[in-house]
Amino acid sequence: xxxxxxxxxxxxxxxxxxxxxxxxxxxxxxxxxxxxxxxxxxxxxxxxxxxxxxxxxxxxxxxxxxxxxxxxxxxxxxxxxxxxxxxxxxxxxxxxxxxx
Amino acid sequence: xxxxxxxxxxxxxxxxxxxxxxxxxxxxxxxxxxxxxxxxxxxxxxxxxxxxxxxxxxxxxxxxxxxxxxxxxxxxxxxxxxxxxxxxxxxxxxxxxxxxxxxxxxxxxxxxxxxxxxxxxxxxxxxxxxxxxxxxxxxxxxxxxxxxxxxxxxxxxxxxxxxxxxxxxxxxxxxxxxxxxxxxxxxxxxxxxxxxxxxxxxxxxxxxxxxxxxxxxxxxxxxxxxxxxxxxxxxxxxxxxxxxxxxxxxxxxxxxxxxxxxxxxxxxxxxxxxxxxxxxxxxxxxxxxxxxxxxxxxxxxxxxxxxxxxxxxxxxxxxxxxxxxxxxxxxxxxxxxxxxxxxxxxxxxxxxxxxxxxxxxxxxxxxxxxxxxxxxxxxxxxxxxxxxxxxxxxxxxxxxxxxxxxxxxxxxxxxxxxxxxxxxxxxxxxxxxxxxxxxxxxxxxxxxxxxxxxxxxxxxxxxxxxxxxxxxxxxxxxxxxxxxxxxxxxxxxxxxxxxxxxxxxxxxxxxxxxxxxxxxxxxxxxxxxxxxxxxxxxxxxxxxxxxxxxxxx
Numbered sequence: 001x002x003x004x005x006x007x008x009x010x011x012x013x014x015x016x017x018x019x020x021x022x023x024x025x026x027x028x029x030x031x032x033x034x035x036x037x038x039x040x041x042x043x044x045x046x047x048x049x050x051x052x053x054x055x056x057x058x059x060x061x062x063x064x065x066x067x068x069x070x071x072x073x074x075x076x077x078x079x080x081x082x083x084x085x086x087x088x089x090x091x092x093x094x095x096x097x098x099x100x
Numbered sequence: 101x102x103x104x105x106x107x108x109x110x111x112x113x114x115x116x117x118x119x120x121x122x123x124x125x126x127x128x129x130x131x132x133x134x135x136x137x138x139x140x141x142x143x144x145x146x147x148x149x150x151x152x153x154x155x156x157x158x159x160x161x162x163x164x165x166x167x168x169x170x171x172x173x174x175x176x177x178x179x180x181x182x183x184x185x186x187x188x189x190x191x192x193x194x195x196x197x198x199x200x201x202x203x204x205x206x207x208x209x210x211x212x213x214x215x216x217x218x219x220x221x222x223x224x225x226x227x228x229x230x231x232x233x234x235x236x237x238x239x240x241x242x243x244x245x246x247x248x249x250x251x252x253x254x255x256x257x258x259x260x261x262x263x264x265x266x267x268x269x270x271x272x273x274x275x276x277x278x279x280x281x282x283x284x285x286x287x288x289x290x291x292x293x294x295x296x297x298x299x300x301x302x303x304x305x306x307x308x309x310x311x312x313x314x315x316x317x318x319x320x321x322x323x324x325x326x327x328x329x330x331x332x333x334x335x336x337x338x339x340x341x342x343x344x345x346x347x348x349x350x351x352x353x354x355x356x357x358x359x360x361x362x363x364x365x366x367x368x369x370x371x372x373x374x375x376x377x378x379x380x381x382x383x384x385x386x387x388x389x390x391x392x393x394x395x396x397x398x399x400x401x402x403x404x405x406x407x408x409x410x411x412x413x414x415x416x417x418x419x420x421x422x423x424x425x426x427x428x429x430x431x432x433x434x435x436x437x438x439x440x441x442x443x444x445x446x447x448x449x450x451x452x453x454x455x456x457x458x459x460x461x462x463x464x465x466x467x468x469x470x471x472x473x474x475x476x477x478x479x480x481x482x483x484x485x486x487x488x489x490x491x492x493x494x495x496x497x498x499x500x501x502x503x504x505x506x507x508x509x510x511x512x513x514x515x516x517x518x519x520x521x522x523x524x525x526x527x528x529x530x531x532x533x534x535x536x537x538x539x540x541x542x543x544x545x546x547x548x549x550x551x552x553x554x555x556x557x558x559x560x561x562x563x564x565x566x567x568x569x570x571x572x573x574x575x576x577x578x579x580x581x582x583x584x585x586x587x588x589x590x591x592x593x594x595x596x597x598x599x600x601x602x603x604x605x606x607x608x609x610x611x612x613x614x615x616x617x618x619x620x621x622x623x624x625x626x627x628x629x630x631x632x633x634x635x636x637x638x639x640x641x642x643x644x645x646x647x648x649x650x651x652x653x
Contacts, residue, residue, distance in 0.1 A: 003161075004504075007636035007638075007639040007640070008636070009633040010639045010643070011638060011639050012573065016639070016642070016643075017641060019341050020638070020642050022250065025265065027227065030222065030226050031223065031226045031227060033218060033223070034222045034226075036533070038380065039373075040213070040293070040371060041215070042373055042376040043373070044371070045212070045361070045363070045372060046372045046373055047207050047369055049360055049361025050361070052360035052361065052362055053359055053360060055343065056347055057342050058343075058344075058345035058346040058348075059341070059345040059358055060208075060358045060359060060360060062208060062211075062360030063208075063211070063345075063357075063360075065297055066208075066211040066212075066214070066215050066360075066420075067211075067418060067453070069215050069218075070214065070218050070219075070414045070417060070418065071414065072214055072405075073218055073219045073221065073222050073410065073414065074363055074410050074411055074414045075612045076217075076222050077221060077225050077406060077410045078407055079409050080222075080225055080226060080403070080405070081225070081403045081404060083406045084230075084399075084400075084403050085400050085403055085404065086503030089348040089399070089400060092165075092642070092643055093642070095643060096643055098555050
């Protein structure tokens, strides 16, 4: 069904392994950051609401923090996309190119 | 800014205006809202939207003949367009009207939902999007079944998709009927039939291409409308969040509205954690969202679309949040509470629009809400129809050997059937709380779809039996836990006894059970062929399919 090279062979190529490792590390790092920030926020809300209840100007601290989590999520997504559409795609092209 | 409250819309008497606010003369408060009357402006916007979208459907019909065109618009949508369409699929009328209303009446509760809905997107990006795109063809079931046995996996995954879609669809239909009745004065039943007809028309004739453009137009209208409303709110408060929050704090319930600890969306801290899990991982299991990754030409465009979608959705939630607090100050509380339980607050944003922008702006916003509902139900119907035709018909019944033309016909038949089911569900569940149905859809998506999808991508020892068991347990436990929770036991069945499950939100338990079941059952079973194909799957999930392979599909 396809004429591509043997996948097992590719999977042992050091260049492929390097690409996979770099991608996994970044995905894992960014996911952990997101989980940490989001569930940290939820844990504060659930178990230490007094922290978020503190006054921040006329509002409460919970409001800028909540908005901050939204902005943080967007920035993380941006970091990933920038890396993947640049360095990662270049690595993919190299591995694919050397195999055709 | 302490004078703000007297501008509240008051149904019983006209309040005098205080004159100047931020150097701007404020219009007198209205005695009666035009909400529920057929306004010419609303009708004009509404007809324009229908005219344009049907014209697009007519144009798209010629490009919706093959399965690739019908399910995925031939992969010809750009990254930016798909980002807008993803945002369009995701920002339902429930999230616009519902969250604005939740902020207006419950304060911080609305922000909990906004944050939870948004943080699912990075998860989709980092863990799901690329393998999904590189391994699948049109549905997430393709990915789970990539190296496992097609028939059992596709059957179970399709059931998970369809259940998610039907819960979500029912919520949207009930919302549609109620909102259109409130906004245009049409009867609930007429509204449902109108929505049913239009959504079937978009999907049936225009497939994914028309559905995508309906989403894009709706997303632009919705973000535009919400931005304008926010501008009017901020203008009223001297472009200062400080003044807005001071005005909120001065309300009788102002302290509660700003207090993050006063949530009503969960019954306990643990329940709140459960809600937050369901919101985050639910997004990563919604079939109509996952399906959109097949509409773009390459991985690069797929990634860009997530970034664009996350930006627009995040921006939109910040707007909605501002609108909600604006409504808390400017709309009289009687107005938000007077409708059927759980629905009065949904009118917060439209009422605010009327106060700040008058009848024409109200008309515009009503038309936007209608467009929003139509777009979301069209996207859901297409996802449900694909599960039936691509997964069940082509994958299970025909064993992957279906004839292209027949498959499209089956998809179209499935579209009509789902449209009818949606209208019937809307009629049947007229009185059911909409937020609960959406919550159920997210819980099922997070429990039935997401764990199996993630395990199939990451774990070489995952077996067919493990995947089927995980999906079945996730689906069943999510539904069961909700039935036994206060939301159904007490609020729907009106049973006097204490609900067996005190938590309103099942995801913490049901998603954990789904992961655990998938893991344990896989350990006790062995699928040598699937393990051998893991390297191939891994290579493809990183590098993408060969062009030749894609073309030969």
